[in-house]
Amino acid sequence: xxxxxxxxxxxxxxxxxxxxxxxxxxxxxxxxxxxxxxxxxxx
Numbered sequence: 912x913x914x915x916x917x918x919x920x921x922x923x924x925x926x927x928x929x930x931x932x933x934x935x936x937x938x939x940x941x942x943x944x945x946x947x948x949x950x951x952x953x954x
Contacts, residue, residue, distance in 0.1 A: 912918040 912921075
């Protein structure tokens with residue numbers, strides 16, 4: 912967005928109406944990243 916005031920207003924409304932959700936456990940991004948790495952002997 913080119914207008915910082917408009918961008919701030921939009922983000923303010925989104926954050927004001929947001930719910931905070933606390934997640935426990937390992938990150939799925941980390942799990943998937945580790946699975947995609949092949950051991951040296953399989954390269």
